[in-house]
Amino acid sequence: MxxxxxxxxxxxxxxxxxxxxxxxxxxxxxxxxxxxxxxxxxxxxxxxxxxxxxxxxxxxxxxxxxxxxxxxxxxxxxxxxxxxxxxxxxxxxxxxxxxxxxxxxxxxxxxxxxxxxxxxxxxxxxxxxxxxxxxxxxxxxxxxxxxxAVHAVGRMESVTGKTVAVLGAGPIGLLIIQVLKAFGAKLVATSDPIEGRREIARRLGADIVIDPVKENIVDRLKDEAGDIGLDAAIDCAGLELTLNQALNITKHGGEIVITALFAKDPVFPMRLLQRAERKLLGTQMxxxxxxxxxxxxxxxxxxxxxxxxxxxxxxxxxxxxxxxxxxxxxxxxxxxxxxxx
Missing domain, CATH: 3.90.180.10 (Medium-chain alcohol dehydrogenases, catalytic domain)
Structure with missing residues (x-):
């Protein structure tokens, strides 16, 4: 062999x-x-x-x-x-x-x-x-x-009727988009700098697709989903930038699920996690x-x-x-x- x-x-x-x-x-x-x-x-x-x-x-x-x-x-x-x-x-x-x-x-x-x-x-x-x-x-x-993807989505308290952002539309992000829709998410937004990935995300069910190079994701989601913020964000990119975005686009009491491997430990404003009682959730396999x-x-x-x-x-x-x-x-x-x- x-x-x-x-x-x-x-x-x-x-x-x-x-x-x-x-x-x-x-x-x-x-x-x-x-x-x-x-x-x-x-x-x-x-x-x-x-x-x-x-x-x-x-x-x-x-x-x-x-x-x-x-x-x-x-x-x-x-x-x-x-x-x-x-x-x-x-x-x-x-x-x-x-x-x-x-x-x-x-x-x-x-x-x-x-x-x-x-x-x-x-x-x-x-x-x-x-x-x-x-x-x-x-x-x-x-x-x-x-x-x-199933395990990552399962880390959320619930999915049905929720608004969720998937940050990064690589293979796992694209699967998470589909699992969220299958489990009844009300709105799924995604961002990715690569045009081809954004197009696939559209075909696979993403309701809002954002080019983070050309658009401010926080402003765009406020326009689309309201000032209160989204119920959850799932970080599939593993960047300090995307973790900070997740903290800024989720509502008070919202959930942030980490699926990506971070190449280096990120720095982020702890006050946005603590004072808004957001939940930061890890995933392992x-x-x-x-x-x-x-x-x-x-x-x-x-x-x-x-x-x-x-x-x-x-x-x-x-x-x-x-x-x-x-x-x-x-x-x-x-x-x-x-x-x-």
Whole structure:
């Protein structure tokens, strides 16, 4: 088999490897499609605090079960599955409450453990979820990203009838827009400096689309939604600028959800958080229930991906895919790897 190995910072090579064999509760999955995520790029560029080369990345994946370990009960050979990459200790209070995302020993497939940038990947049984047979491999691989969006929206107290701004219309922002609309948000606004992303946001249901380079987002939203402010803002950009925008566009008592990874700690006016009793909410990955909801949303046609995916590569050209992903070219959206094409 082949696998794409990150051998150094921004150095990746496709190499031959021995096909692994499952033991105990492991499942061997033949990977069909694997996505590239923003967190993958942090690892690729050497910015992750603990995951360093060499490693095999890839945590957004779907494929077929081809072998199972002797203790596996939930899956059979031939099952169509997607990965749930977070691996908790399975012993702490959070893991025992099915909140592995809060485990202090949380690790991730595609970083700490070999990921899906390979023809075959070993996955613990509890880190897989069954997919409907009618799903395409791309839909299956994207379920992980949808689960991120579902979890982020779920951090809000409620969604129905609410007004929400999504700051940043990259892949996760575009999914969050759709999840908000599916859950009954009254108005969804978004801002992004890239024209192509703004156009996709319009097609996917955003009610107000703002170019933050040419428009003052605070003034525009006051004109559109009133002086009182929005019920919530979800920061998908991870900038000091967008966090400050979120504080200025939300109403007193409003919610601010942080989904993005901040490259550096932001400075912001604490008084706007404290005195208006705004709530600043963090997010960490997802839980299994978020995957179940994500699958349902895709089944019902409430979340779509076609407009978001701009580039596809095969496994042999994974290094070129990552080079493109970090180029920050405005025409680059979601990139996926067709592993067994």
């Amino acid at each position: 082949k696998q794409a190995v990150l051998t150094g910072i921004e150095e990746m090579h496709v190499a031959d490897a021995k096909r692994p064999a499952p033991v105990a509760d492991q499942v061997l999955v033949e990977i069909e499609v694997c996505g590239i995520c923003g967190s993958d790029l942090h690892i690729y560029k050497g910015g992750h605090p603990t995951i360093k080369p060499p490693t095999i990345m890839g945590h957004e994946f779907a494929g077929r079960v081809v072998e199972i370990g002797p203790n596996v009960k939930a899956f059979q050979i031939g099952d169509y599955v997607a990965g749930i990459p977070g691996v908790g200790c399975r012993k702490c209070e959070h893991c025992l409450q099915d909140k592995f995302n809060l485990c202090r020993e949380l690790k991730v497939i595609g970083g700490y453990f070999p990921g899906a940038l390979a023809n075959f990947t070993l996955v613990p049984e509890y880190n897989l979820i069954a997919l409907p047979e009618r799903f395409t491999a791309t839909e299956g691989a994207m379920i992980e990203s949808v689960a991120v 997802y839980v299994r229930e978020d995957f179940e909801v994500a699958i349902q949303l895709v089944q019902e046609g409430k979340v779509k991906f076609d407009d978001m995916i701009t580039h596809r590569f095969d496994l042999d050209h994974t290094p070129e895919a990552y080079q493109l992903a970090v180029s920050r070219s405005p025409e680059v959206g979601k990139i996926v790897i067709d592993i067994n094409k």
